[in-house]
Amino acid sequence: MSKYSDLSFASERSRRRFLQTGALLIAGAGTAQAQTQGEEPMLRIGLMTDLHYADKKPAGSRYYRETLAKIAEASGQLAKARLDFLVELGDFIDAADAVDVELRYLKTIAKPFAEICHERHHVLGNHCVDTLTKEEFLGTVEQEKSYYSFDRGGYHFVVLDACFRSDGKPYGRNNSKWTDANIPPDELEWLADDLKQSNKSTIVFAHQRLDYEGNHAVNNSPAVRKIFEESGNVTTVFQGHSHANDYRQVNGVHYCTLRAMIEDSGLANSGFAILEIDTRGGLKIEGFQKQVSYQWT
Template identity: 70%
Template sequence: MTNRNHSRRAFLQQGSLVLTGAACFPTGFLHAEENPTMLRVGMMTDMHYADKDPAGTRYYRETLAKLAEASEKLGSQKLDFLVELGDFIDAADSVETERGYLNTIAKPFAEICKDRHYVLGNHCVDTLTKEEFLGGVEQERSFYSFDRGDMHFVVLDACFKSDGTPYGRKNFVWTDANIPAEELEWLSADLKETKKKTIVFAHQRLDNEGNHAVKNSPEVRKVLQEAGNVWAVFQGHSHANDYHEVEGIHYCTMRAMVEKSGPSNNGFSLLEIDPRGVLTVKGFRDQADYQWS
């Protein structure tokens, strides 16, 4: 318990030190409205639900109980919408089994909030195709954007191989994650079309290079930076709390729900957005807290 609390304090200190005096937007950008609407967003990631025995530090069946706690906490928060940042389910040996995992976890997750958004993770489409997974969660597209109040939001899909082939039916290596040219062109055009401050949701990491990162993450970061209106990126995939500020954009990696056994090892969060210039992440259990302004 002591080590976990120390870790949370460390992340708070890191966020405070990095962000002190940081100018994220041009002068006047934070004062478009005197009384903008506060938005409240539920977030969780890497739930990896599966009806199978633990493997290493991953306790697949316990996700249902951890989700029940998240439902209780977030369900009372009057959320504007809910986001799952990828790896909603774990891999299975057959399409039928993986569909069973998806059907089991999708129902209690859907009960938390009517407005839901699912980022594709590599495990979501290990055996299923993207169309099958998206059909199971009633979502039309794997990458898209939407507005809520004074904010613009983008959902990205990096589940593509280097040659542009989409993941599905065990046709990929998980370290080969890419934002293909077509999606990158769409992202650039989408960001140019909005004057609203923007938050991006992704699964594979965009703030660095390595096994857990999108292979062309420098190109993606360039698009985000050149847009000038991207405030933060929330991502998962590497399972541990992490934070980097890159060229004025906050990259926040969220803690995986599947990791370790027992209620105390849960992790999920409430994101509060004040469009005038404050983002607050209220972490539950092992999810770190942040406040950026």
């Protein structure tokens, strides 16, 4: 990845969007000179993804029980930031063979997560609704809907749910394959209408990836990207699922894939971030442990 990532756009809308979102600065590449230096952020948002908590032995690079220690360390860092709200981008828990066991996983990790910040938002991941239904997961974390939007500090935020099979049926009770992730027609219609109703700069939170086509991506991601681009307001998408740091800019929209907290043993192998939005719309992602830091100016 180059020090600065910018693209040429064919349309006037894309050129306008690029002027809004600007260039990407990677940590250590001159961020000290950014225009946001010395300013108090308008919003501070905690971000983490793919915690995969479960009370079971490690499997491959996933150390399920260590998530409790990793979230405790993250809590200490995030508490200092005085967050406006906190978002986890899916796969909060890992799969279990029985509903009561998976609910126990969820209640165990939900408690320390809730202690970090009063306002919290959960994006559904495929493992969140493996054995559990969406209603069971959402009821336990006290969240009304799986996809919705809200405004804070002059920004519009959208939470998406791609945990639907290609036939439109929602994930739950072991009825799905992780590669068959879709945003169904009624959610697409809602998304397009929601973005039309707002003239604010918009940030989207998703679990499965929306920046490309592949196993970790939403099957109909091109249709979702088209809605983003036609709205002219979506500047940034934060997503998880593929467990590694990644960044792409597609037709003027920033797609930032965060590093999974679950991967590898030890606190040094955790990953989480604080997103700061300044009064002029600049975005700074301060990454901790294995999470990469970025800045848009």
